[in-house]
Amino acid sequence: MTSERSNLILGSIAVFLLILISSCSETTVQKKHYETFPVTEVMMFDTTTFVDYTAEITAVQNVEIRARVSGYLEEVHIDEGQWVKEGQLLFSINDLEYAEELSKSKAQYKNSLAEYNSMLLELKNTKQLVEKKVISQIEVDLLLNKVDAAKARVDEALAQQAVSQLKVSNTQIKAPFSGIVSRIPKKMGSLIEVGTLLTSISQNEEVFAYFNISEKEYLNYAMGFNKQSEKMKTVTLILANGKEHEFKGQIETIDGEIDRSTGNIAFRARFKNSNGLLKHGSSGKIRLTRTYDDAIIIPQKATFEIQDKMYVYVLDKDNTVKTRSIVSNARLSHLYIISSGLTVNDKIIFEGIQSMKEGLEINPEFISMKKVLQEISSKHSS
Numbered sequence: 482m483t484s485e486r487s488n489l490i491l492g493s494i495a496v497f498l499l500i501l502i503s504s505c506s507e508t509t510v511q512k513k514h515y516e517t518f519p520v521t522e523v524m525m526f527d528t529t530t531f532v533d534y535t536a537e538i539t540a541v542q543n544v545e546i547r548a549r550v551s552g553y554l555e556e557v558h559i560d561e562g563q564w565v566k567e568g569q570l571l572f573s574i575n576d577l578e579y580a581e582e583l584s585k586s587k588a589q590y591k592n593s594l595a596e597y598n599s600m601l602l603e604l605k606n607t608k609q610l611v612e613k614k615v616i617s618q619i620e621v622d623l624l625l626n627k628v629d630a631a632k633a634r635v636d637e638a639l640a641q642q643a644v645s646q647l648k649v650s651n652t653q654i655k656a657p658f659s660g661i662v663s664r665i666p667k668k669m670g671s672l673i674e675v676g677t678l679l680t681s682i683s684q685n686e687e688v689f690a691y692f693n694i695s696e697k698e699y700l701n702y703a704m705g706f707n708k709q710s711e712k713m714k715t716v717t718l719i720l721a722n723g724k725e726h727e728f729k730g731q732i733e734t735i736d737g738e739i740d741r742s743t744g745n746i747a748f749r750a751r752f753k754n755s756n757g758l759l760k761h762g763s764s765g766k767i768r769l770t771r772t773y774d775d776a777i778i779i780p781q782k783a784t785f786e787i788q789d790k791m792y793v794y795v796l797d798k799d800n801t802v803k804t805r806s807i808v809s810n811a812r813l814s815h816l817y818i819i820s821s822g823l824t825v826n827d828k829i830i831f832e833g834i835q836s837m838k839e840g841l842e843i844n845p846e847f848i849s850m851k852k853v854l855q856e857i858s859s860k861h862s863s
Contacts, residue, residue, distance in 0.1 A: 515844040519831040520796055521783070522851040523823050528776050530811050530818065533719060533766040534692040540761040542658055542684035542750070548677045549651040550574060557669050565656045565682065572679055583645035590638035597631040604628055660684040663761075683761040688754050690718055690730060692767045693745035699735075701810060702769070717768040718751050718824035727767070728753040773811065777819040780853055783829050784817060793823070793836050794830040802830065802841045815857045 556573040559565055604624050610616045661684040669678060694702070702713065718726035729752075736747040750767060752759070784791050784807070795805040807822030823829075830837055831848060 514816045517734045517844040517846050518833045520845040521831040521848050522850050523827045529772045530766050531770045533768050536690040536692040536765050536767045538763040539689050540683035540685045541687045541759045545681045546679045548673045551674050554671045563662045567659045572654040574652040579648040586642040586645040590642045593634040593638040597635045600628045664682045688759045690711050690750045699746050719766040781815050796828045802838050
């Protein structure tokens with residue numbers, strides 16, 4: 482009897498323990514904790530962005546003025562920084578040597594011409610004698626050869642006279658067009674050789690701005706050009722002091738090939754410069770703008786990179802985290818414009834991605850994208 486009672490008590494204890502263990506297990510399951518992470522939506526709206534490119538500014542017309550004859554610089558008629566008109570005299574090189582050479586060439590020309598005219602007169606008389614049968618035709622033929630030689634000497638003398646005249650005229654150096662004179666390295670009395678740089682002249686009423694963009698950016702520009710052709714041609718010039726140039730510019734030309742060494746292609750834009758503010762050789766930045774219709778926008782802090790590829794953590798219907806590869810085609814302030822990998826129906830992990838991993842179940846704390854943008858804007862402005 483005692484044995485049966487003991488077995489009954491032991492059985493009751495076992496049942497109680499099983500119930501207790503089962504109850505504890507259920508409690509454990511019910512109390513399973515999911516970590517909370519901020520989650521935001523993927524938003525789509527129209528936006529405009531811009532990118533700055535280093536630019537080299539050159540005058541539309543800029544030429545070096547070099548000596549075409551040698552000699553002493555006799556006079557400098559202008560000053561550095563002076564505005565000159567087309568045809569205005571700039572420099573005078575001593576022309577005494579070339580004037581004497583011109584006089585000799587003129588005299589040589591007169592002599593050759595006189596000899597030629599004399600030969601023509603002789604030829605006329607010889608032909609008359611042939612007609613009277615006083616002399617033979619062979620005399621005329623010989624004289625014709627002498628006349629041709631005399632004519633050649635006249636042409637040679639005339640050419641030499643033209644060369645001498647050109648040398649004399651090259652001692653008077655004039656402005657090829659209206660513009661501003663640059664530095665004048667040679668002063669009056671300096672010995673000038675052929676090709677010596679005397680100064681340069683810039684016509685700055687309009688300027689060119691040359692800048693380079695990458696092949697990828699060029700393709701994005703070219704592919705969007707048909708939709709916004711005139712708007713995309715218009716560019717802004719940011720001056721060296723960070724201020725915008727008064728006038729907008731227009732992209733005129735794109736280079737015919739991509740530089741293999743850099744992977745870039747050159748653009749050229751033209752700007753008005755009626756106030757003369759921009760000088761040849763100035764520096765600045767070209768600002769290209771681009772409008773995106775129905776652009777998908779996400780915060781930069783929601784992304785991470787692995788081997789040069791960009792990813793985000795996307796939340797599925799069961800609040801499970803999935804890794805998603807994305808592609809960005811533009812960058813705003815603290816934001817990315819996404820070209821592929823996301824839709825407006827997706828929700829992404831906004832913060833805490835450093836401790837996130839694939840397949841993790843979380844407790845999402847939803848934050849609207851509008852609030853995220855407000856926070857970014859307030860931080861950026863402060």
